[in-house]
Amino acid sequence: MSRFWFRLTALFVFATGLVAGVLLPSEASATTYTYYVTSQPGTNSGTAVLTCGWHSICTSGTDGNALDWQNSSSSAVYWRSWSSNTQGIDWVGRVSVQNRDQGTCHTTYAELKTPLGTSMDGIYFLHTASSIPSSPPYVMSSGAYPVTTYFVVGSSVSNDCETWPAHLHQERTSYWAKNSYFPTRATCDNDAGCQYDDVWGPYHSKITWYASGY
Amino acid sequence: MQALLRRFLPPRLVLSVGLASIGIAGLLVGRAISEPTVRADDPNLQVDQNRGQATPPGPDSTPIPGATPDKTIPDWYVPYLNQEKVAPKFHGEINGIQLGAASGPTPSCAKTEIEPNWAVATLGTPFDLKLKALPDRVSLWGEPRVGLCADDGRVMWAMAILQVASGPYVNGMGGSVQVGRWESVRWASQEFLADRVTAGTIAGRPAVFADVGPSGFGQAAVFVLDKEIDGSTMVISSNVSLDYLKIIAEGLYR
Numbered sequence: 001m002s003r004f005w006f007r008l009t010a011l012f013v014f015a016t017g018l019v020a021g022v023l024l025p026s027e028a029s030a031t032t033y034t035y036y037v038t039s040q041p042g043t044n045s046g047t048a049v050l051t052c053g054w055h056s057i058c059t060s061g062t063d064g065n066a067l068d069w070q071n072s073s074s075s076a077v078y079w080r081s082w083s084s085n086t087q088g089i090d091w092v093g094r095v096s097v098q099n100r101d102q103g104t105c106h107t108t109y110a111e112l113k114t115p116l117g118t119s120m121d122g123i124y125f126l127h128t129a130s131s132i133p134s135s136p137p138y139v140m141s142s143g144a145y146p147v148t149t150y151f152v153v154g155s156s157v158s159n160d161c162e163t164w165p166a167h168l169h170q171e172r173t174s175y176w177a178k179n180s181y182f183p184t185r186a187t188c189d190n191d192a193g194c195q196y197d198d199v200w201g202p203y204h205s206k207i208t209w210y211a212s213g214y
Numbered sequence: 215m216q217a218l219l220r221r222f223l224p225p226r227l228v229l230s231v232g233l234a235s236i237g238i239a240g241l242l243v244g245r246a247i248s249e250p251t252v253r254a255d256d257p258n259l260q261v262d263q264n265r266g267q268a269t270p271p272g273p274d275s276t277p278i279p280g281a282t283p284d285k286t287i288p289d290w291y292v293p294y295l296n297q298e299k300v301a302p303k304f305h306g307e308i309n310g311i312q313l314g315a316a317s318g319p320t321p322s323c324a325k326t327e328i329e330p331n332w333a334v335a336t337l338g339t340p341f342d343l344k345l346k347a348l349p350d351r352v353s354l355w356g357e358p359r360v361g362l363c364a365d366d367g368r369v370m371w372a373m374a375i376l377q378v379a380s381g382p383y384v385n386g387m388g389g390s391v392q393v394g395r396w397e398s399v400r401w402a403s404q405e406f407l408a409d410r411v412t413a414g415t416i417a418g419r420p421a422v423f424a425d426v427g428p429s430g431f432g433q434a435a436v437f438v439l440d441k442e443i444d445g446s447t448m449v450i451s452s453n454v455s456l457d458y459l460k461i462i463a464e465g466l467y468r
Binding site for chain 1: 232233234236239273285286287288289290291295299320321323325326327328330355356357359361371373375377384385386387388389390392394396399402403404405429430431432433448450452453
């Protein structure tokens with residue numbers, strides 16, 4: 001083989017390898033990261049007393065998107081969450097606290113946003129006068145164990161909507177999954193029947209999302 | 215020596231191995247060129263893809279005039295958030311609606327009752343929010359609340375939460391919208407960026423529109439003046455765009 005033909009053949013082989021390298025599908029597999037944030041009772045007290053089970057309007061107390069917690073007038077209302085993730089990062093989002101008052105009804109909305117500002121929907125705190133933090137607080141997290149985040153989002157208002165005694169009506173939005181095992185009491189028609197359920201610790205609603213990278 | 219080399223390393227073998235090496239080198243270069251360092255195919259899988267590869271803006275940063283934000287880095291919105299924090303907020307009246315008011319007139323009634331049967335209570339009244347004929351992608355979330363006056367049984371207010379499925383008008387997986395119609399209430403305590411508040415109409419009625427700033431934080435809203443109840447309708451969301459809130463608001467009057 002002449003030197004010319006050898007060079008040409010070598011160039012052709014190299015170019016074929018180059019093209020094959022570009023066109024072949026990647027063998028690297030995507031790593032999918034999972035993020036969990038769970039919402040806990042937002043009462044001022046560390047011991048949350050349930051006064052009405054899952055409901056919309058607490059007249060039947062059999063189903064719905066919200067729970068009622070005992071929280072006296074002017075007592076602080078908190079965002080309380082647990083979070084963990086499979087990426088081992090120390091925060092998974094920030095919370096935008098918003099005033100959603102209408103007329104005589106006080107409402108605070110806490111929207112969870114990812115580090116890129118994407119909304120993960122949020123939690124409504126009814127009968128709650130807003131206290132908006134100067135900067136959206138971080139939701140702390142960990143890859144090793146769930147990390148707690150808590151901060152004040154407002155305070156309970158008595159005679160809210162001109163009819164409600166002071167309590168915290170904490171309502172999830174649709175992308176927060178309801179913990180159907182929580183509370184264990186199925187109905188709460190009688191407020192007294194649901195008092196003194198010590199439920200501090202378990203979460204009532206949860207949101208999960210994913211991120212991937214190679 | 216040469217004879218020995220030729221015996222154990224025949225020229226054809228050397229040539230074949232050499233060409234194979236060149237081919238493998240080409241393959242490796244090709245892989246290096248094409249291999250992405252990070253990729254997210256699903257819109258919901260965009261979080262943290264560049265974590266550790268870019269420096270997030272500092273807590274005191276402000277936007278560079280004319281620069282386009284790099285929305286692939288965590289906390290990209292912080293400079294805008296800082297700017298919006300000190301930007302003027304709207305306090306005043308537009309189209310009969312007062313925004314940024316600490317308080318204002320409310321329904322006159324000695325005792326309020328909550329009506330669980332919202333559909334029957336509001337049917338044929340100005341408080342019928344047409345919630346059974348919502349636009350596509352929008353659904354009712356939970357039971358609406360309806361406030362009656364115990365003195366005369368009239369409806370004074372109706373409030374509902376709507377859910378909007380993910381799509382081009384939604385920032386994220388989905389969005390929630392708070393809707394309310396109130397007798398005697400023509401004011402709202404929410405504060406909006408002054409340069410994001412505009413006048414308009416919804417269903418031929420005077421209205422006010424308020425949008426979020428470039429950070430995407432805060433809330434967008436539509437307020438509509440309802441002269442027949444001397445009140446207003448409020449449509450508020452933080453992750454549904456103002457354009458879609460207008461569509462939802464129009465639907466409340468069909």
